[in-house]
Amino acid sequence: MSDVKTTTIAIDAMGGDFGPEVTLAGAAITLERRPDTRFVLFGDETAIEKVLDGHPALRKASVVHHCEMSIAMDAKPSQALRQGRQRSSMWKAIEAVKTGEAQVSVSAGNTGALMAMAKFCLRTMAEIERPAIAAIWPTLRGESIVLDVGATIGADAQQLIDFSMMGGAMARALFGLERPTVGLLNIGVEEVKGQDEVREAGRLLKESNLEHIQYHGFVEGDDLGKGTVDVVVTEGFTGNVALKTAEGTAKQIGAYLREAMSRTILAKLGYILAKGAFDRLRDKMDPRKVNGGVFLGLNGIVIKSHGGADAEGFAAALDLAHAMARHELMDKIAADLQSFHDRMGSEPTRQEAESGSASA
Template sequence: MISNTGITISVDAMGGDHGPSVVLPGAAIALQRHPGTRFVLFGQSEAVLPVLDQHPELKAASTFHHCEISIRMDDKPSQALRQGRYKSSMWRAIEAVKTHEADVAVSAGNTGALMAMAKFCLRTMANIERPAIAAIWPTLRGESIVLDVGATIGADAQQLIDFSMMGGAMARALFGVERPTVGLLNIGVEEVKGQDEIREAGRLLKETPIPGIDYRGFVEGDDLGQGTVDVVVTEGFTGNIALKTAEGTARQIGAYLKAAMNRTWMARAGYLLARSAFQRLRDKMDPRKVNGGVFLGLNGIVIKSHGGTDAEGIAAAIDLAHAMARHGLREKIEADLENFHLRVSDDVPATPESSSQ
């Protein structure tokens, strides 16, 4: 679908806590950043069209499809899949990627429903047992990628290796790093620490190096903010707790600073003198600027935006979608997986039965 005329992004206009009133202004902001982008919008016409009329440039760059059903944020994934398949704005946005009407899909809707529909519609890639959600993580060095941050709970050694390859491909696409560094999140850097699955994944990554990544061993929780490696790999339970903890800590620090700056007139005067520094800090800690989780391991790219974000956050998620489509993320993952499994099969010694035939 990617052509000389630009990239096409399908958008679930009904997704999130605020629906079209936030999603469409966010798409309008993203269009200003990426002129030439086309949008395929899905939603209920009575909710979408009045807002779309307020953004003539977005309307001119978009195709709209009416959908009967909007998935609610509190719908169970099984319920959403049963009732919303083929008819909901969420399903239709994903299906547009499958049918090549769009290059990538974006939704701020129910995470569980979005993952269930994406898996059912797009299916997982060959040799991938489980998809993962990858998040961009602000660090002292810049940004890192952390996965999985909530697609599934638990992961065996092979799944952690798959996450490593997918995260490495995303880092190459997003950061332009030829061989991104990868670490497995663990309770210590020593090889004897951690669960069996993590230790086994570390052993296999050392014994069978993957050409597209530079495996650096185990990393700990404090390495996330340090940016010790380009890609941090973990299973979804731990990754989701780490993500929510980091977001909560950022808001907590922001609240502390605001209270401190308003406590006395001297503090307020100090804030005025250091306003530019505080503005840079606020921008760095703003979760909207790194909004968007990438569903990896599917036959198509889907971006999940935070449901409660504003238009700027939606725009950031669409920025990410644009980057993933422009750099051919899915093709990079497919190539890495194929090369890895070919290399593993070549390293397996032939059995007496097979060698005698």
């Protein structure tokens, strides 16, 4: 487990709607795709061992830690933190990152409880006031990163800038981009539009001319699907609404297509003739392939899988965890934040420069 060439992932095996049956099946899929992965499994040892009987390769690549309780999907975050601290599979999986037993933690459990425990256990990074959840967003160009999608409701200019730095670092780690483009989600692309916090964040990002990200400017809702920028930044309320709207729209389109293709004999024949194209469309719209929200801004990497994900979906979250650990996400975030604060501390803002000129 200490081999530096391996990537070790801590799993809350009891999390999600289906528990070990799905989380361990997902781990087995990831192990096939990424044999350098090792797992630390937390949960009911009897239930875990029963599932491991069907996955001998996964058993060899895993260590099991028994936990006496798991966090219910409907538990209140404060209740989960009070009752599950030090005892639950969710807490122990996060703690494994803190102690260094694992490089990243993954859970399909209660989102609020996971965020509360992660913040309490790992704490936020020195320069970060509030964390964010980053999601992978399928686009016409490929994939983008969108944050925040639910961790921080409302955000001031500094927090939006922090999200920009963290999202840019994630894009560098995940997509291999040297200088990803970043846009602030707004109601228009003109600089005079939007809330004061968004305009101020845009001004500061534009003035800072950062080394590791390229500030694009404001983007609108339709730019999400276009893939106009590599990273789209917004606060958690708007981001979560956008995420749920996109998921619902994808399901709606899928339902329309299934109904249309089964309506007449000619439609069914057309489906057969165009099956390859429809298969590619279904693959593009498959939410399982982009499963996994990354908690950014903490002293460690925690990834939230959708609670209702199947084995393939949970494997996608584990694959994301592997990539984040392998490409040293934490180091990139720390370096980008330091670069921004150093630059802002050494270079006067436009207002400061104008004030100095007036006094002279």
